[in-house]
Amino acid sequence: MKRRTYLSGMAAGGLAGLAGCLGSITGDSDDDTLHVATYNSFIDAPSDSPGVWIKDEFEERYDATLEWHTPEQELNYFIERHNEGVDIEPDLYYGLSPHELLRADENTDDDLFVETDRSVLSNAEDIGEHHEFDPQGRVIPTYRSLCAIVYDGRNVEKPETFEDLLDPAYEGKFAVSNPQRGTTGQLFMLWSINEFGDEGEYTYLDYWQDLLDNDTRVLDSWSDVYTNFENDDIPVIVSYANDRVYAKRFDNDLEKHRVALLNDQAYANYSGIVRFAESTNDDLAHEFMDFVLEPEVQAVVAERNVTGPTNDTTELPEVFEEYAQEPEEAVFFDYEDLQGNLSTWLDDWGRTVVDN
Secondary structure, three states: OOOOEEEOOOOOOOOOOOOOOOOEOOOOOOOOEEEEEOOOHHHHOOOOOHHHHHHHHHHHHHOOEEEEEOOOOOHHHHHHHHHOOOOOOOOEEEEEOHHHHHHHHHOOOOOOEEOOOHHHOOOHHHEOHHHOOOOOOOOEEEEEEEEEEEEOOOOOOOOOOOHHHHOHHHOOOEEEEOOOOOHHHHHHHHHHHHHHOOOOOOOHHHHHHHHHHOOOEEEOOHHHHHHHHHOOOOOEEEEEOOHHHHHHHOOOOOOOOEEEOHHHEEEEEEEEEEEEOOOOOHHHHHHHHHHHHOHHHHHHHHHHHOOEEOEOOOOOOHHHHHHOOOOOEEEOOOHHHHOOOHHHHHHHHHHHHHOO
């Protein structure tokens, strides 16, 4: 198994059926209309989704129409359409992570996505090499999130290490989403694999068993986990290192929203933009890709999405400097690290935890 860490500042599941309809903003299909797929919360989160702002700003600048496509099954919808030989309308997928790219490659017979010539993108050269995760260069990283521990500082002490979460002080007080269903749960599982490995006397599976023995709660989704935290039902959860930026925006109690970086680390998760192989609207697709890589756009997306930029020239709002947490090390498994391993890790986790 390969393990990697990057110095700070330098450095799921099976296919669902096609039940559920494709959500989109309708319009004419021509060279002045760009179709972009993404996940629903990027457009319609309860906080301040960046999708609406991106649509308005792009359309005003380029005198074009942007249509968002948000199918219920997200990427799986397009994988199944591709395999069934059905046309894929979107030109781009915005918000593709390393594990989703791997899933697409493992479940399609030929290419779903195509590489973009970065020489036509003026902002691509400012994307730090340490953010790259696709060995074939198809996906251009657009933003980054950091998985960390969020805890209620009014009621519990700060956990400093993975082992701290096994202490009786956290018995029944820690929750994480199911790695087979929720992104943060999967990120925490990968983080634990980096820490304990998958071979030897004590592995990540042993660690998860010890978590269960300490009455750790494994819930279906990050939303379930965070709702329990907000309702004061669970004081320690797996969430994101920028949680205090989110809390400050809504004037929440910042003492309740504390962030812990276990071993001074966090697990980095990237999302990027990629072209569907069937895309023919090259010029407008390139303009949009360059647009979302602009440092000014990256800053707006970071603030609204509570994530971090990948364009290293981006200047973030002051709230990030004061409230965002940056680890000394950001742990990260890229595509090649996950390839041939992720499915096994998840299956083994399921046998240890779900079947326990």
